[in-house]
Amino acid sequence: MIPFLDLNEINKPCLGAIEEASLRVLRSGWYILGKELQAFEKSFADYCDAEYCVGVANGLDAIGLILRAYDFPEDSEIIVPANTYIASVLPVSYLNLIPVLVEPDPVTMLIDPGQIEAQITPQTRAIVCVDLYGRSCEMDVIMDIANRNNLKVVTDAAQAHGAFYQNKKVGSIAHATAFSFYPTKNLGALGDAGAVTTSDTELAEKIQYLRNYGSKERYKNDYQGVNSRLDEIQAAILNVKLPFLDSDNARRREIARRYLAEIKPENLVLPPADRIYEDAWHLFVIRHTNRAALVHHLDKAGVQTNVHYPLPVHKQKAYADLNHLELPITEKIHNQVVSLPLNPVLTDQEVSHIINAVNSFENPQ
């Protein structure tokens, strides 16, 4: 069986260095907000072409701390994509802001910029765009809409470390960008971790305080902050792994290029092939009207798949107040998507096996 993702294999090339770095922290006697984090924040800001990087506890908090720092009035409306992981929307809700769901473009499956403006009201304060599956949203259009309407743009780039949009690095385009370093992401820690990148000095400083109880100076609290810090062991591990990100993404792009060129069945919908070398290819998401049959076929052929995601946010029990919404493009996507294995440790042989397995799918309609 070719596993969807094997974290042991993913981390194997740098395991020695990870062990060394972790041991260094264990023996240092300094575990939170120290020089490992400082070094990572500097390197990751540089990597993203951003002025600042602020490490936080996870990707969910990265989004939440950006929104908290903007301090929008309660009941402000925040535009969010309907096709995303629930973590993109939860922070909007727990800050008592109102998520306004916008349908995706049916080809890219990312928020449809053409549908954003119709949802803007005098209460709208921000657009959260999600670079889902590793592809950047249409940022020139989205930034233009935001500037004309005086809105902030927050990118959820939890799946898009190292992606580009028109030669700009994701992390340098929106007013603020949230990253997750959950172990399965393109850049993954060995536990929870996240970060915010921005070139807004005031925002970066405020998030630095907010992640640490709102404390500017020890025991002096200017804000009602939270505890959301990226610990030294995870920072040290990320310092080891960051130099591998570009070569890992290059391998992902090569595999995506092969899938796009060699997967044949005509009733399968493949992701768009226009940005192979800009996309971070966190996931390779294909669509079929009989997903269950395709998943069963691939399973029998020794290929483990996954579904990202089976139930949209507005159909979740946690969002009972949104259950009445009808978002047909989003619902269709959730019924049809299946993700093929795509990660830097797949061998050429495994990639061929996956392609042959997909190509031998007989298509019972």
Ligand SMILES: *Cc1c(COP(=O)(O)O)cnc(C)c1O
């Ligand atoms: C993983 C992920 C998150 C959340 O990151 P955590 O570190 O698990 O909190 C948010 N948004 C998207 C799109 C993700 O894939």
